[in-house]
Amino acid sequence: MKVRVRFAPSPTGGLHLGGVRTVLYNYLFARANKGEFILRIEDTDQTRFVEGAEQYIMDCLAWCGLEPDESPLKGGPFAPYRQSERKEMYHHYAQMLLDSGHAYYAFDTPEEIEKMRKDHRKDEYTNAQYDQNTRVLMRNSLTLGQEETARLISEGTPYVVRIKMPEHTTVKLTDMIRGEISFDSSLVDDKVLLKADGMPTYHLAVVVDDYLMEITHAFRGEEWLPSAPVHVLLWEYLGWKDRMPQWAHLPLILKPDGNGKLSKRDGDRLGFPVFAMNWTDPKTNEETRGFREMGFMPQAFVNMLAMLGWNDGTAQELFSMEELIAKFSIERVHKGGAKFDFEKAKWFNHQYIQKTDNETLAELAWPFIVEGGVVTNKELLVKVVGLIKDRCTLLPDFWEQGHFFFETPELREKGAILEKWNDQKQQFFTTWAAELASAATWNQADMETSFNEHATKHGLKKGELMLPFRIMLVGGKYGPGVFAIAELIGKEETLKRINQALEQLLPNQL
Ligand code: GLU
Numbered sequence: 001m002k003v004r005v006r007f008a009p010s011p012t013g014g015l016h017l018g019g020v021r022t023v024l025y026n027y028l029f030a031r032a033n034k035g036e037f038i039l040r041i042e043d044t045d046q047t048r049f050v051e052g053a054e055q056y057i058m059d060c061l062a063w064c065g066l067e068p069d070e071s072p073l074k075g076g077p078f079a080p081y082r083q084s085e086r087k088e089m090y091h092h093y094a095q096m097l098l099d100s101g102h103a104y105y106a107f108d109t110p111e112e113i114e115k116m117r118k119d120h121r122k123d124e125y126t127n128a129q130y131d132q133n134t135r136v137l138m139r140n141s142l143t144l145g146q147e148e149t150a151r152l153i154s155e156g157t158p159y160v161v162r163i164k165m166p167e168h169t170t171v172k173l174t175d176m177i178r179g180e181i182s183f184d185s186s187l188v189d190d191k192v193l194l195k196a197d198g199m200p201t202y203h204l205a206v207v208v209d210d211y212l213m214e215i216t217h218a219f220r221g222e223e224w225l226p227s228a229p230v231h232v233l234l235w236e237y238l239g240w241k242d243r244m245p246q247w248a249h250l251p252l253i254l255k256p257d258g259n260g261k262l263s264k265r266d267g268d269r270l271g272f273p274v275f276a277m278n279w280t281d282p283k284t285n286e287e288t289r290g291f292r293e294m295g296f297m298p299q300a301f302v303n304m305l306a307m308l309g310w311n312d313g314t315a316q317e318l319f320s321m322e323e324l325i326a327k328f329s330i331e332r333v334h335k336g337g338a339k340f341d342f343e344k345a346k347w348f349n350h351q352y353i354q355k356t357d358n359e360t361l362a363e364l365a366w367p368f369i370v371e372g373g374v375v376t377n378k379e380l381l382v383k384v385v386g387l388i389k390d391r392c393t394l395l396p397d398f399w400e401q402g403h404f405f406f407e408t409p410e411l412r413e414k415g416a417i418l419e420k421w422n423d424q425k426q427q428f429f430t431t432w433a434a435e436l437a438s439a440a441t442w443n444q445a446d447m448e449t450s451f452n453e454h455a456t457k458h459g460l461k462k463g464e465l466m467l468p469f470r471i472m473l474v475g476g477k478y479g480p481g482v483f484a485i486a487e488l489i490g491k492e493e494t495l496k497r498i499n500q501a502l503e504q505l506l507p508n509q510l
Contacts, residue, residue: 002036044200078212091194
């Protein structure tokens, strides 16, 4: 059977990096097995639906280079790929479960359910569930009988359909990561399968669609493990047990201190992104920053995610997409949660910046540095990028580290020159600038030679002149080789900066 995997997000907001990791593992598995990767939008919960979230998810996947083979946008042989558009299909399967006695109608109002939860709770902390112990006390087809049930339905009484969990049955599941897992069915509640609005819940829809879409392997977050027995039973009750996908419940991505699941709030609190891309909540207009906008390269982001919970058994950390496809295996995914480490994420990005050619880097950095309208020369940017990339970790760093190539900087660290400034140095720069003005060549090697010779003539050491020269050109004590900077900004600009600085440094201004 052809391998078919799916990412099945609910369009409820920003895409958490854990979600992107699920996409990635799906994608790698599909590619390695010459299979297909499907994007299915699970939008049956109308109360949680958020405008724009579906498009946002697709944009995130495109940014990461993890494009699905079938999706609501692309279509495919199993369309539609949005559960809300498949609404009618689920009724048929709910009916099958009702007919075989594995599901029942329930007419309880929210208030009645609330009351039951409180009245029958075993301790003050945990409310009672709607399960085999309490269903007998409620208004459902099991307690009301066939006739009354038919009457209520014909009168239009709102109802839901619930699964009837079996008593004291051990439900078994073989997970690709965790191995054999057993659940005691009596601890699981009678989950709603079909809601009063006619929409299926996730539990029914996920089983029906995984079956109809011929999904062979289902990878999802560990938080779904408690629901797994319900799903296994539904596969069995619908008569599809031999077609059930192989499950893999992926470990959580944890807060940096390892204490619980990493949430958007942790990102806000600790100053790092948790979503793949910027997300603006359409209701509150609140914007949450994403990895993309913070200046991560998608390849670095993806590589970092691959390593959050997996390794190939060696110390290798940098993998191209081709290598990941060749080496990734679900069985090697760790059982335990993976701590998120933002410094490590930045390390990956730094590594990818070093590996990327200057033309591509300039393209990537461009959106982050054109904002002020100062950078208009892409050719220059390519050269600049090559000079400063070893100092850059995130894409906006190219502006921080290289703005002075495009604009005359302020002499921010003038104080550092003034500390050791004297007439002799003033003389040196004045005369050397004049010499430079008439130089026949303009390259860093010749410039350095002339600088050294000139220093000797003035009885000065090169070392005491380099820092002032750097600050004159850059405004601060940072940047790549100072002669390389001068070569790139050109003769006119170099002289302008030296002369401007000298004016500010004149002894009478000391
Ligand atoms: N719609 C579920 C979610 O948003 C999908 C879980 C699954 O992959 O089965 O997490």
